[in-house]
Amino acid sequence: MASQLSPGVKIPIKRVAKGPRPRKAYSSRLLDRSILLLKFLAQGPVEKRLSDFSEAGLHKSTALRLLDALRRHRFVAVDEVTGRYRLGLGLFELGLAAVSRLDVGQFAPPFLDALVAESGETASLGILEGTDVVYILRSECAQPLRLPQSTGRSAPAYCTGIGKAILAHMEPDRLETYLADVTLLSRTPRTLTDREALRQDLRRVRARGWSLDDEEIFAGLRCVAAPIFDLEGRVVAGVSVAGPTNRMPKDSLPLVASKVVATANQISRRLGHPGRAGKASPSAN
């Protein structure tokens, strides 16, 4: 809700960005180890014995105590028969809370469902975190060929549809910082690994309003995406429709893209974004 506390006309734009921010880096050995342990549990075999944690560099007595402490918060679970350890569902509950508390995570699902109904392919919503895109929502299509499970996973921004849609619409200096830091690895033969080629592609994306990932992260997968903006007009997320190349022929892309863009705009509007109309004025506000 808009704050109209004072009859004055000033819009309070708070810029704390340069202000208080932890300058000193704090860390905790125990916390680092606990999270290392959790991440170790998320890899390889689902169930692990106590002595397996020595692979993660933990002494068995340390591992025992950490596991027991984590177990009582349901971050790890112990199999009743085998006595082995696995990830617990307390983690799942908190993880979903993290997404459902994102404003986008709240109301976007029906929009994605509608997009799936229109396009006949799987729709996803992701946000940029650091240099990677994290997929937070997904609506499956009824087609037999399913994409690999992606929700909760992250992927490099430069080779994904959603990632490129976001990059193309972020502030120029932030994009340059990104481009300076990122390493463009070749995921498939079509991945854009040249900085200038990527920059040019992003310009095109910005101009037409949607991005195309043409088998740039997975061979055989084509993906069309569009950006989602928040109240202040900053890109905060992206929606995409993805499918196998045979079901997403090149000449069908503009039509699919128009639906993706329409969905993205609907979600943006729900976030308070004024919409495309505000694009006309160069230095609005």
Added chain:
Amino acid sequence: MASQLSPGVKIPIKRVAKGPRPRKAYSSRLLDRSILLLKFLAQGPVEKRLSDFSEAGLHKSTALRLLDALRRHRFVAVDEVTGRYRLGLGLFELGLAAVSRLDVGQFAPPFLDALVAESGETASLGILEGTDVVYILRSECAQPLRLPQSTGRSAPAYCTGIGKAILAHMEPDRLETYLADVTLLSRTPRTLTDREALRQDLRRVRARGWSLDDEEIFAGLRCVAAPIFDLEGRVVAGVSVAGPTNRMPKDSLPLVASKVVATANQISRRLGHPGRAGKASPSAN
């Protein structure tokens, strides 16, 4: 509640008496506080200031250090503009890993989708953790009236469809332990709060193969569920179809139930359970 963790208050290290209990309880103050902090972030306002954490009994300098340590693992995120804290998506990634590593979480989604298509109502899959059911998968119906978000949430077993389906099929002595420990709170006027009434209902559930939650947890919500068995024939989960009472009239329940049971059996079979046909297994007691 949080008073135990207040600054200055000495926490006596609780040692389990050397009795018949083979296991000693380990805990870590830092870990407890970190998780308390995360759970605090999952409540109330989405964004919190540093000083808000004093409500959770944390000293502000402690909160600062914990938050910074958690931030670098992406368990908490700092808003770029406001500088406030929220839950991070690293938690989401690990949480989904916890579910996707459950064998059931892997392949069940398509079965749920099919069940939704057949029944026209929302289908869920949950497992029993302690005395509660945790919903880990869900497939939405296209109906306008949606259930409240449940995935990642937990609910008492005795007043939910899935919970009763699981309870009804667990080993008798384990059920008795459950019944002895649980407190039967009245969630609605129809909640079974009498131990004997519940036991009798569970017998009926076991006999007919499916359970009915008839507005026992939420008024206006009816839910039909069936158990899922693993390779060794133990109940590990349950599937349900739930909807508003007007769309789930009593005379339609047997038909819906048959579909739910069929889906549950399919999933059980995928888990290696021989199925109803294998009832006459040689080593049956």
Added chain:
DNA sequence: GCCATCGTTTCACTCTATGCAACGCGTTGT
């Protein structure tokens, strides 16, 4: 201007967390 509030840093002290070694116990090998 001054006061209030919030985030950050420093510092000395305490108790948490740790590694090591030893113990039970079940399994394996000879």
Added chain:
DNA sequence: ACAACGCGTTGCATAGAGTGAAACGATGGC
């Protein structure tokens, strides 16, 4: 059968991680 091993568990002494109080700066309100 006994011995040798592997695994999970526990006791203990010690290092140093983590803690709270207080001081410091930086904002914003009045």
